[in-house]
Amino acid sequence: MKGEELIERRVSREDFLKLGAAAGAAGLIAGRAGAADAARSHLEKESGRLQVLDWPGYGNDGGQAMFAQYVKKYPQNKPQFTVMTNESDALAKMHAGLKPDLFRPYVGWVKYFATSGLVQPWDPKLITNFKDLNPLMVKAGQYQGKQWGIPADWGFDAILYRTDKVHPKADSWGLLFDERYKGKIAWFDDLGMLVMAGFYLGFKDPYKQTDAQLQRAQKLLISKKHVARTIWSSETSLDNDFAAGDLWIAYAWPNDWVIMKKKGLKVRYMHPKEGPISWVGMFMLGKGTPRPHLAHAYVDAWSSVKSAKWLEDNYGYGEANTKARPASSDLLRALQLTNPRAVAEPNAHFDRDIPRRAVYAKKWEEVKAA
Amino acid sequence: MAGRRRRRLDLTTPGLLGLPLAWLVAFFLVPIGIVGAYSIDVFSIFPGKHPVTLAGWHDFVHSAVYLKLFWKSVRMSLIVSALVVLLAYPLAYYLALSGTKRKYILLLILIAPFLTSYLLRVLAWKVILGSNGVVNSLLYWLGLRSHDNPVSQLLYSRFAVMLVLVYVWLPFVALPIFVSLESLDQRLLEAAADLYASRWQAFRRVTLPLSVPGIIAAFLFVFIPTVGEFVTPSLVGGTSGYMYGNQISDLFGTGFPDWRTGSVLALFLLGVVAALTGVFARFLGMRQTAAR
Structure with a gap:
């Protein structure tokens, strides 16, 4: 009591x-x-090596720093890489039976893959660094309220040119068609060239061109193809040719500008008046993956400040983690890293779904063949 | 006993032919069948039902773009094959008929480039042909060109593609011509000389006609792979050196997978090459019959 x-x-x-x-x-x-x-306990249940389908240079061929934290934590489940040369290649491989735990297409493909039945949404709660990712890019990875893509690397498509050789009449995509510099211009091997041509021609929505608009964009590209010396698909090749003086003007990414500056070339990364195009890589989770938690852990490692900074410093792309800052002030300026909305309107046209992608692809192939 | 021996003898031919035939069926005929099935949508990389259609073939036949590109590639390949044969013939002639004791050493030197990778040999030409390459640097040094005005047509052009292809295929072509010349009956040349034929007449009337099979084999040896070439044009071709093979590769792998059109283009190429080979083989057969 x-x-x-x-x-x-x-x-x-x-x-x-x-x-x-x-x-x-x-x-x-x-x-x-x-x-x-x-x-x-889920992680303990998941066994085997994590199957990653990614671009060249992001696996054990140079990109180890991006997933070093993951490997340290899960040495028994080291990633095993299959190379994708582009999203089309990834799509073909997955339809042919490849079942990666995760892969990394770009933002314009998020809706396509989300509705393809090949992927499943992520659980952002399992990614501790998710809170540090650029909200705008995070939103771009969503479809019908679910997080299908986790943003990773990002950048711009714009024009790089030699200021000592080239004198543009205007800051415009039209520089890629300038007859004065015939034989010194490089285009990019992507159907996005039709989107760029659409912006140049003043179309309202170049991602949803009508047949007549596509015809016009294609006609423009075919009629001006003779001024282009190359249509690059390898960035290394572009950088080598630009540095060697074979090219003066190129459809390029910000890191190409940084590389050329480092080589001592007088270059400018133009912000075309029609607007540059921005893009972001999106990790997507394979449907029915037997290693979902490991896949989340892998993306978490990629999304850390340390990995993000490494990517910026070594590859010259932006990273979705807003806390990361590159050592190079040039890259900081080129990527406009102080502006979290740099990839969005009115600064740039954020790459997006192209509902008639197959038609665009065929038109672009015809441009190259013409 | 005799029956057992006969049975063993009966199995020799299928036994010997079986493996190569199985190989041919599994890795040549079946893949072609699969490509054919893709071309009419019997197979598709996309899931779901696909009605069988000839739309891919219809589009191809009515597309000026693809056929134009095909004939451009055929023209380039014909030029390359002719040039290679023209260059390789004197080389093979010297090796086979000059009587030099060092011919096998020279032959080894000829094929020495094969000790390095194909990719490296092609990429080396970029160093030679670029704006700051060996050729342009020489022109700058001689004062024939200024640094601002290099000969830019050297690289990323049809010329570059054809030049590299000639370089790459020269040793391949020299070999069949060499074999055909070396197997030439020397007594025929002695007979021609006995009949007061000049060296030129002996060459024109004896050596050349007898080496025609080697020349045709060599020509086909170059033509067949180069008409569908895509590695060399993608490395040194630029926009103007883009070939039919590049288009096939791109349809399968870039933009958005279009395996149907890619398969149509591939089968068309195969058909044309097979037809040309058939024509040449028939021509050769006719010549041999006439010679007998």
Whole structure:
């Protein structure tokens, strides 16, 4: 009895509230710990090497720093890479039976893959660095309220040119068609050239061109193809040719500008008045993957500040983690990293789904063949 | 006993032919059949039902773009094949008929480039033909060109593609011509000399006609692979050196997978090459019959 009185006395209202708060906190912690335990137990259940379908240069051929934290944590489940040369290649490989745990197409393909039945949405709660990712890019990875793509690398498509050799009449995509520099211009081997031509021709939505508009864009490209010396698909090849003086003007990415500056060339990365095109790589999760938690852990490693900074410093692309900053002030300026909305209108046209992608692809192939 | 021996003898031919035939069926005929099936949508990389259609073939036949590109590639390939044969013939002639004791050493030197990778040999030409390459640097040094005005047609052009293809295929072509010349009956040349034929007449009337099979084989040896070439044009061709093979490769792999059109283009190429080979083979057969 004495004891009970003691307890009653001691447990005043204030004490009760304190206890309640403590119990709540304990519950919360226990809950979190429970979730962590659950994730850990899931991870323990997942076995085998993580199957990653990614671009050249992002696996064990130079991109190890991007997933070093993952390898350290899960040495038994090291990633095994299959190379994708582009999204079309990835699509063909997956339809042919390849079942990667994750792969990385670009933002314009998110809707296509989300509706293809080949992927499943991510659970952002399992990615601790998710909160640091650029919200605009995160949103671009969503479709019908689900997170299908986790943003990773990003950049712009614009024009790189030699200021000592080239004198543009205007800051415009039209420089890629300038007869004065015939034989010194490089185009990019992508159906996005038709989108760019659409912006140049003033179409309202170049991603959804009508047949007549596509015809016009194609006609423009075919009529001006003779001014282009190459249509590049390898960035290394572009950089080599530009540095060697074979090219003066190129459809290029910001890092190409940084590379040329480092080589001592007088170059400018133009912001065309029609607007540059921006893009972001999106990790997507393979449908029915037997290693979903490991895939989340892999993307988490990619999304860390350390990995993001490494990517910016070594590859010259932006990374979706907004806390990462490159060592190069030139790259910082080229990517406009202080502006979190740099990839969006009115600064740039954010790459997006092309509903008639197959038609665009055929038209672009005809441009090359013409 | 005799029956067992006969049975063993009966199995020799199928036994010997079986493996190569199986190989041919599994890795040549079946893949062609699969490509054919893709060309009419019997197979498709996209899931779901696809009605069989000849739309790919219809589009191809009515597309001026693809056929034009095909004839451009055929022209380039014909020029390359002719040039290679013209250059390789004197080389093979010297090796086979000059009587030099070092001919096998020279032959080894001829094929020495094969000790390095194909890709490296092609890429080396970029160093030679570029704006700051060996050729342009020489022109700058001689004062024939200024640094601002290099000969840009050297690289990323049809010329570059054809030049590299000639370089790459020269040793391949020299070999069949060499074999055909070396197997030439020397007594025929001695007879021609006995009949007061000049060296030129002996060459024109004896050596050349007898080496025609080697020349045709060599020509086909170059023509067949180069008409569908895509590695060399993609490395040194630029926009103007783009060939039919590049288009096939791109249809399968870039933009958006269009295996139907890619298959149509591939089968058309195969058909034309097979027809040309058939024509040449028939021509050769006729010549041999006439010679007998």
